[in-house]
Amino acid sequence: MEASIAACILAALLATGACLRCEVCFGLGTSCTGDLETCAAGEDSCGVALTESTLVPPADTTPNGRSCPGCVAVFADQCSEKTIQCTGDETRCVDIVETLTTGGNPVQMVMKGCASESVCAQIKLGSSTFAGLSADLTTAKCTVASGAVEVAPGPGGLQLLKLLS
Secondary structure (H helix, E strand, O other), rough: HHHHHHHHHHHHHHOOOOEEEEEEEOOOOOOOOOOEEOOOOOOOOOOOOOOOOOOOOOOOOOEEEEEEEEEEEOOOOOOOOEEEEEEEEEEEEEEEEEEEEEEEEEEEEEEOOOEEEEHHHOOOOOOEOOOOOEEEEEEEEEEEEEOOOOOOOOOHHHHHHHOOO
């Protein structure tokens, strides 16, 4: 009789199956730790995704005399700004706040720095989804970078300077 009860309990446990649990985390760098979460029925594996992002890469690394507040923060809507020097055709300062969501887990992110006019023209408020990653851009500002770009006068300008002296 005891063997029959044990067999019934074992059969009941095997029929329900064991739930898969996966570690869920988001962070900067190449590793992170997080809580174990129970997967939904039918999900039978855990995955790891590593994303590398380069924001507004300068084609020309020559400083252009302009500067902007710059910083990046994850899990926040503000960051500790430092003045950075703009390069190449970067004449604008960008201020972006977005929420990235994957697997139902939202992550707030803020980015500030130098940008070109063409990058600013492409930034649009709103939501988009790509490969299971949802991005909701809530703040997207582009302003003129501080500092004047010195322009050497052309030959006509030099002649005008001579006449004025």
